[in-house]
Amino acid sequence: MGLFKKKKYFTITINENKTEEKNISENIPNIPSGMWIKCTSCSKILYKKEVEDNNKICTNCGAYFRLSAKERISSIVDEGTFEEFNENMTAKNPLNYPGYMDKIAENQEKSGIRDAVVTGLGKINGRNAVIAVMDSNFMMGSMGSVVGEKITQAIEIATSRKESIIIFTCSGGARMQEGIISLMQMAKTSAALKRHSEAGLLYITVLTDPTTGGVTASFAMLGDIILAEPKALVGFAGRRVIEQTIKQQLPEEFQKSEFLLEHGFIDRIVKREEMKSVLSDLLMLHGY
Structure with a gap:
């Protein structure tokens, strides 16, 4: 009967006298860390400086790496013209969520910004615009009270100054640590945009x-x-949740920007290197 009993553990014997294995690091040159990055699309190892010089686009397959808020602003706004709003606004812990403030401090140190959006006024090829740029490096761009407040104030400043507003979105959704308060930001930002629209x-x-x-x-x-941007993931719920809800298989490119363009949800896909000129042309056509 002992043959049918499952052993609780196994003993692994290690040959301590084995000399054939060598430390791999002895055969690798001393290369400073951070010089190479891997493309998540084609899996090719790339020289980081070349990718950065190419607008953070893979030099092999053309896939887009994510930009930080500061990198995005640098690529869009005329040099030396950006004036940031509410730079030091930071989150509180309204629900006393355990460990939330430690998480905030950790992300502030990692990203170099106070929360998941940077707002301000700048010029795009000489034309004024209020700009808000979300940053995935800060808690995946999640929207809490600070993100909602900074975007709302940016919209209100644009309305009072009779300026256009441009928002670069990048987010995993509402910030769970702030519960219902994070959901309130949806209504608050939308109301501010309605007033901006009513002002023409x-x-x-x-x-x-x-x-x-x-x-x-x-x-x-x-x-x-x-x-x-090309190949951007845009949606509300995730693919798996939707498929389980409607009991149907979704198309392969579902929730990609190309799929949304084909079905009329967006107006145009713009390559990263063309974004500044396209925004400048739109501002000119609308009288800014």
Whole structure:
């Protein structure tokens, strides 16, 4: 009967006298860390400096790496013209969520910003625009009270100054640590945009990878003109959740910007290297 009993553990014998294995690191040159990055699309190892010089686009397959808020602003706004709003606004812990403030501090140190969006006024080829740029490096661009407040104030400043506003979205959705308070930001930002629209002013959204959840369900899809980067993931719920709900298999490119363009959800897909000139042309055509 002992043959049918499952052993609780196994003993593994290690040959301590084995000398054939060598330390692999002895055969690798001393290369400083951070010089190489791997493309998640084609899996090719790339020289980081070449990718950065190429607008953070893979030099092998053309896939897009995500930009930080500061990198995005640098690529869009004329040098030396950006004036940031509410730079030091930071989150509280309204629900006393355990470990939330430690998480905030950790992400502030990692990303170099106070929360998941940077807002301000700048010039794009000489034309004024209020700009808000979300950053996936800060808690995956999740929308909490600070993100909602900074975007709302940016919209209100644009309305009072009679300026256009451009919002670059990149978010995993509402911030769970703030519960219902994070969901309230959807209504608050949308109301501010309604007042901006009633004043006859232009609002442009640029959807970047990924734009999901409550951000998609509010200000991301309310633009007068909606642009997107190539292959950006845009949606509300995830593919698996939708498939389980409707009991149907979704198309392969479902929730990609190309699929949304084909079905009329967005107006145009714009390559990263063309984004500044396209935004500048839109501002000119609308009288800014």
